[in-house]
Amino acid sequence: GAVVSQHPSRVICKSGTSVKIECRSLDFQATTMFWYRQFPKQSLMLMATSNEGSKATYEQGVEKDKFLINHASLTLSTLTVTSAHPEDSSFYICSATRQGWYGYTFGSGTRLTVV
Amino acid sequence: QQQVKQSPQSLIVQKGGIPIINCAYENTAFDYFPWYQQFPGKGPALLIAIRPDVSEKKEGRFTISFNKSAKQFSLHIMDSQPGDSATYFCAAAGGSQGNLIFGKGTKLSVKP
DSSP: OOOEEEEOSEEEEOTTOOEEEEEEESSSOOSEEEEEEEOTTSOEEEEEEEETTSOOEEOTTOOTTTEEEEEEETTEEEEEEOSOOGGGOEEEEEEEEOTTOOOOEEOOOEEEEEO | OOOEEEEOSEEEEETTOOOEEEEEEOOTTOOBEEEEEEOTTSOOEEEEEEOTTOSEEEETTEEEEEETTTTEEEEEETTOOGGGOEEEEEEEBOSTTOOOEEOOOEEEEEEO
């Protein structure tokens, strides 16, 4: 149980375009989802926390207008990278948990390359 | 106070050895301490986790030792295998649904 599906696994986009990444909890209701960014050989950096039906809470230094997060249902959160630039190229990972549960399930990650 | 300090940064052991990775935290509100394994290009996968009410937890070849007074916890991998070669992250969180704070990671290489 507790499976999180993240799509796409890889995406290449042109500079200036927008890219949407989906994160779905397949067998549980995810009351809270997290989005992380990971640079090569580095740890996971939390970008934002989203609770179902509420606006996401962004970490300091993360541009909320650039990284749009939507958590419209208990099983789906999306991260949209708007007007992507090469410096946005990174590995993006989502994670989900639910109320009253000590555990976090991670998606398999999305490798974004902006050319 | 929000940091989780992890060491060593990298570790090389022979097959069958017992690598030990250590983490330390400051925030006494943390009450959930997981370890994750990550292979290149993949998301982190939960290995084992512990709550502060126990000092040790074992699952298969993986053991967490937890020292609440010292605010330290460690991962031991028994009978390590080349397939265990990966990056390991410790983490900590406070309260259900709290943010996970990650250590910087340890790259483990197990030589045949």
